[in-house]
Amino acid sequence: GIKPTRLAYNSLLFAYVNANTDKSGERFLAVFQKMEADCDTPADAATVAAVLHGLAKRGLGKEAFEALKIFRASDTPVTQHSYNILLSCAEDVAQCEEVREEMKAAGYGMDEISYGSILKVCAKTCNVR
Numbered sequence: 487g488i489k490p491t492r493l494a495y496n497s498l499l500f501a502y503v504n505a506n507t508d509k510s511g512e513r514f515l516a517v518f519q520k521m522e523a524d525c526d527t528p529a530d531a532a533t534v535a536a537v538l539h540g541l542a543k544r545g546l547g548k549e550a551f552e553a554l555k556i557f558r559a560s561d562t563p564v565t566q567h568s569y570n571i572l573l574s575c576a577e578d579v580a581q582c583e584e585v586r587e588e589m590k591a592a593g594y595g596m597d598e599i600s601y602g603s604i605l606k607v608c609a610k611t612c613n614v615r
Contacts, residue, residue: 492530495521499536503543511546515553522560529562538571547575554588566594573603578611 495517502513514537521529534557541550550572557564569589576582582604586596596604 489524489526490521492521492525492527492533495525496530496532496536499533499540503536503540511541511544511549514540515549515556518553518556529557529560531563531565531568534562534564534568535571538568542571542575545575547577547581550575551581564588564592566597566600569594570597570599570603573600573607576603576607579604579608582607 499514499517502517518529518533518537521533537553537557538550541547541553554564554568554572566589569585569592572585573582576585586600586604589596589600
């Protein structure tokens with residue numbers, strides 16, 4: 487048979503993001519792991535963004551941070567966009583700082599989206615309205 491390509495897997499991941507049927511987020515990691523096992527082409531930045539966006543959209547920040555570890559271990563590229571997704575689902579200022587340090591190590595600086603996400607976390611954790 488025909489093997490699915492990275493593009494097919496990425497399309498499936500983005501479909502899950504938009505479907506809102508899987509509240510647990512388990513499908514994102516399961517599809518990524520199957521992609522790693524079956525696909526000749528490694529995951530790319532779109533894969534990372536789809537998985538992180540799907541987890542963040544469901545309020546699964548802890549799982550998104552775990553997914554980042556999986557991506558880093560597999561040398562999958564993580565872009566500024568993906569780091570900003572992580573900042574948007576950080577639970578506290580310490581997690582924001584962790585992401586900021588990783589961004590810096592990867593050669594990315596903070597942008598308007600980064601700062602906005604950090605301010606949102608600060609406001610939420612400090613009960614600022």
